[in-house]
Amino acid sequence: MSRDAGDADASGVLESKRNATRYQILVEIAERQPAVSQQEIADAIGVTSQAVSDYLQDLIEQGQVDKQGRGRYEVTKEGVDWLISQTDELRSFVQHVSEDVIGEVEIETAIATTEISEGETVSLTMQDGVLRAMAGSAGSATAVAVTDAEPGRDVGVTNFEGVVDYDLGTVTAVAVPRVREGGSAAVDAETVADLAADHDLIAAAGTEALAAADAADIDPDVRFGTAPAVQEAATKGLDVLLLAATNVLSSHTDKLRDQNIGYEVVDAKRA
Template identity: 55%
Template sequence: MDDETVAPRVLDNKRDASKYRVLVEIAARQPAVSQGEVAEVLGVTSQAVSDYVRELVERGYVEKEGRGRYEVTKEGVDWLITRTDALSEFVSHVSDDVLGSVDVDAAITTGDVSEGDEVGLAMRDGVLHALPEGGSATAVVVTGGAAGEVVGVTEFEGVVEYDPGVVTVIPVPAITEGEPPSAEVITSRLDENDLLAVAGTEAYACSVTAGLEPDIQFGTVDGVPQAALRGLDVVLLVSTDELSRHTTQLREKGVRYEVPDPLTVPDPMADTT
């Protein structure tokens, strides 16, 4: 984020801000512009507006076409756009980075809590939980509830400790390109706590043949990385024509993934150290 975004020049002082607002009012009212009406909207004197208009004319941002008639020039429009873009980025920064830090998040409470209680935070099964007994990461309850209910928490401190998940990618050849992995290969890679995701028709058919019900079937490009980033291990059956899209997204999100090679049943007696 550049300096213009953090502190737009139009906000540097009152005069720059007023000049910006005067130009906006002229653009909205042109060509017939009443300086008195502009002054009333801005809460300044007519003389102040007159001074601002004169400066805008001198800078080439406004063209005077007669008594009380003004037009914003191309240069004036460009100036407004750059300042407005900077303001928009600044507002987004304030909203996302500043006010976002005081947002209220939802969590499942593991016990009865009341408004104002301090609770610990933990990630369980990919879902944020509030722990009445506390923890290394803490928050303050803003809406209470009983065990198992959703509560609102804010004023976060510390880091929620959990290990990101790993994605095991099992490619499934296109219908004309070869045999799909066997049911034994798939189930041998699927731990009872893993999620199964399928992407593509061949991958879905492969899961059906193996007698497996997918946990994630649609939106897998985004859903699989999100699940892993929340601490869940995922086995991804993916048709080869969808493979690069998924692995690219996993890399961009910083998610650890592996593609077993060759696709065989692991030997339980093999040394994995």
């Protein structure tokens, strides 16, 4: 049953039943040490006493448990380090589930367009990249309000039915050369200004891009246009003009391709 310690670390407790059992046994030993009853551990984690004995031998060989006599065991520094690494993984996973999965599934936030009372059915729409809720069930997507809200305030909604009907936005990217290649001076300000008039949101990524926006007399909606921010805006139906320094442009286009968001890179260089 013995394996190398490196093999035991190859996968986490969420990926390996064996590592999950090792994790439980180490925790039980740490709680009970130095006097450790194999039968008590077996009863606590739902395995046989023989299985605990086999795991203990394996853990001793790997240097994660130190045997100090009959029925006396202690978790070593190596064992503690492994427990910490696995606990950090579990903590991150639990946080992801509670915040990004359960939290998003249970309750979403919208902006009320009418007065809404808790428990009331509301219709959902997407406007200007923001989820909106209106009292009543006339829309293609409905939910139930979990908070009261005045018009213009945020309202929690759950129990979704139907689909919010809106089109994905697109991204028009203007590559702005690095300063050593001409920077914002190499970009035609009039072309940028014309493009800006046809888009819902303007994002600048990089100092050269911010200078190009200023040259076109544009005040960007997003001055530090990270790839996730641009992607989210397009996902929520906004057409985005992205002014991006050439050294960061690929990080944006990669993200857009990953999310199947339409984009084009236009040439706005001075003639």
